[in-house]
Amino acid sequence: xxxxxxxxxxxxxxxxxxxxxxxxxxxxxxxxxxxxxxxxxxxxxxxxxxxxxxxxxxxxxxxxxxxxxxxxxxxxxxxxxxxxxxxxxxxxxxxxxxxxxxxxxxxxxxxxxxxxxxxxxxxxxxxxxxxxxxxx
Numbered sequence: 001x002x003x004x005x006x007x008x009x010x011x012x013x014x015x016x017x018x019x020x021x022x023x024x025x026x027x028x029x030x031x032x033x034x035x036x037x038x039x040x041x042x043x044x045x046x047x048x049x050x051x052x053x054x055x056x057x058x059x060x061x062x063x064x065x066x067x068x069x070x071x072x073x074x075x076x077x078x079x080x081x082x083x084x085x086x087x088x089x090x091x092x093x094x095x096x097x098x099x100x101x102x103x104x105x106x107x108x109x110x111x112x113x114x115x116x117x118x119x120x121x122x123x124x125x126x127x128x129x130x131x132x133x134x135x136x
Contacts, residue, residue, distance in 0.1 A: 038103055
């Protein structure tokens, strides 16, 4: 299992056919003259499996957002169950997404840490950053 890519966005929508739409992709700069500020962010993680060990498996997801001083400003954990791939001859990939509100009290770089845990305990990790700045 590996994290192939992650997207930071303002949110996600889901269609009846299962398609996911990212809203406000690459909005990684928040400009505000007043702190603290409330906002919402979302992250999508695209996973690829190198073997068949992820068919009907339970994966763990942990997301946390760290402030410039290292304080955790948002954290979320969950688990998900994978199914059997409808086309076993194709590579297994799947997407996981989470949304979380945050109270941001510092200017600087915020880091979003993502960790996926497989049934055997192995982990895949990734990071994405966003920035809070005062107006120029």
